Amino acid sequence: MRSRILPGYLLVADRNNDRVILLSPGRRIVWRRGGLREPDDAFFTPGYRGVITNEEFDDTLAQISLRPRRVVWMYGHAGIAGSARGYLDAPDDAYRLPNGVTTVADIRNCRIVELRRDKSVLRTLGGSCVHDPPRGFASPNGDTPLPDGGLLVTEIGGWIDRLDRSGRLRWSVRTPFAYPSDAQLLPNGNILVCAFTTPGRVVEMTRSGRIVWSFGASSGRNRLDRPSLAIRLPNGLVAVNDDWRHRVVVIDPRTKRIVWQYGHTDVASAAPGYLDKPDGMDFLPASTALHAAFVSRRAGSHVTHTRTSVPALTIARVGSLPVATSRLSAVALPNGRVVALGGLVRGTSSSQIIAGVPGNLRRIGSLPAPTHDAAAVASKRGEVDLFGGGESVSVPAVVQIDPASGRSRRLTSLDEPLSDLGAAVVRGREYLVGGFTGTRYATAILRVRAQERTTVVARLPAGARYAGVAAFQNAIYVAGGVTESGPSAAVYRIDVRTGAVSRIATLPRPVSHAPLVAADGALWLVGGDGSRSVFRLDPSSRRISLAARLPQRLANAAAVAFADGRIIVLGGDGSDAVWALTPTR
DSSP states (O other): HHHHHHHHEEEEEEEGGEEEEEOOTSSSEEEEEOOOOOOOOEEEEEGGGGGEEEGGGEEEEEEEEEOOEEEEEEEBBBBBBOOOOOOOEEEEEEEEOOSSOEEEEEGGEEEEEEEEESSOEEEEOOOSSSSSSTTSSSEEEEEETTTSSSSEEETTTTEEEEOOOTTTTEEEESSSSSSSEEEEEEETEEEEEEEESSEEEEEETTTOOOOEEOOBBSSSTTTTEEEEEEEEEEEEEEEEEEEGGEEEEEEEEETTEEEEEOTTTTTOOSSOOSSSEEEEEEEGGGGGGGHHHHHHHHHHHHHHHHSSOOOOOOEEEEOOSSSOBBSSSEEOOSSEEEEEEEEEEEEEEEEEEEEEETTTTHHHHHEEEESSEEEEEOTSSEEEEEEESSSSSSSOEEEEEOOOTTTTTEEEEEEEEBOOEEEEETTEEEEEOBBSSSSOOOOOOEEOGGGGHHHHHHHEESSBBBBEEEETTTTTEEOOOTTTTHHHHHEEEEOOOOOTTEEEEEEESOOOOOEEEETTTTTEEEOOOEEEEEEEEEEETTTTEEEEEEEEEEOOEEEEEEETTTEEEEOTTTEEEEEEEEEEO
16 A cells, blocks of 8 residues: 555655655665755756755755765855855755756855756856846745756745746746745646745646645644645655655645655654654655665665674663753763763753763753853863854854853853864863864864863864764774765874874764764764664774664764773764663673
8 A cells, every 4th residue: 555655765855864865655764874964955866876965054065876875976165155156055956967967046146057067067047136037036946857958946036937948938927825945847737836834835836826736734734834845746646845844745636635654743853753854855766666775775784794703782771861962062970970061952952961870860050051062071170171062153162061060151262163073082181173163174183272272283184073083092083974075984093192193994884973982992983874883993903893783773962981881872863862882791
């Protein structure tokens, strides 16, 4: 029955989970690519050999190969909006055409840009921010390719425009709502389009603007909240991204009933079966689904061959956070206690200071300001130092926390804003690693000196954020992370005395949003990108092995290690769990 409802697979851009996933009719994830930066849309390239996605809020495009799952082409400058060559400003709906050209709606530049494979601009349509196609578009958010080589352009200003392959306007129609999203031209000449509103609607309308079919209710299961894309499947059913209700649904247009759903309505999470603002979608026909499943199995199989007879881990849940929290910072204290700071709670930055033994954590105070994606270390003075992070933008704050009383105070500021960074202590000295300044990916390894000033002791080969960072035997190790070229599989060793940086290993696959800790004579990389894997890295042999599978998929968790070898993992996307990972000897 499910295969008749969904006669193939759905590719979903799971935006706030920073991933693209491929769903089977049985609601199983058969392929995934994490470590992206809020992918807003995802479409297959011709022949279904890859996926092209636009990261609207990072001003970039990326093409990902299905096998191996790596970024093979990028355009734009991460986090830097612009209109000059090589720059975009809120790109939307990137498509790869059969001739190799990439077309994208460049929203805030009010234009449609067509790019060659060498990243040179083939053609630009629009440029003035008024409805005057093809000379101007009122914030175009869709540029759907048509079989004859033309484009169907959707303007947030409330218009849908049909252009021919030469870019000339054939017709334009006003939409019956102010914010249309990603219009699709149906074989009968009508238009399928979403109203990105609350409540939202999906309508089929004629070229004259007359609505012939509509779906969406003011309440109940059929209520939509800012749906962004609707596509008609080969069997006539309609698949819809219901972004703000965190689900993808398939609708029977005859009965106006939802007959298939992935995601839990109104619950955002990265856990299995959940989504967090799915904002893009494409369909993989059943005739090619076997190929996709083969890619999935093969892409995952290269992890298991690294399993060796290294010490395994026993894993047990030992407690809970007061509330599910991701992207928090944590440190272990000598007395067996843990301090956890800030993080995202239900998508909002938190000011919480949590402390206690792993099995009994409670809130003991508040930071001066809410923050997430910061880095923390235990200082020689017995306090905890928290560096950077931010709420909506990166900040340079340095905050000191008394773990006994829960009191905190802002000490000073870093030389520049910094979030998404790592921190480590080597020989009693504090170091900050990589991160994001608000405009660029940071390469610097910074030593924190007196009065919290910093000096550069080394630089990574490429700027990295969301990397695993840990100190081991008087050196700093950096595993994975996100670079401007996409997620990384590199493992680097930094000698902080000489500034030497060497690549010592390669992870079985690119990993980001995963904590790295040193325990029991090795380094351990925990989860990341919604993975259940725990990798063990032996720095002396440079060998990486799969040590264990977590009970749940994890991304954006925090982890600390105690002197007895225990690793404590806290929270993560959609999780309040506190896990103890203990090496078995």
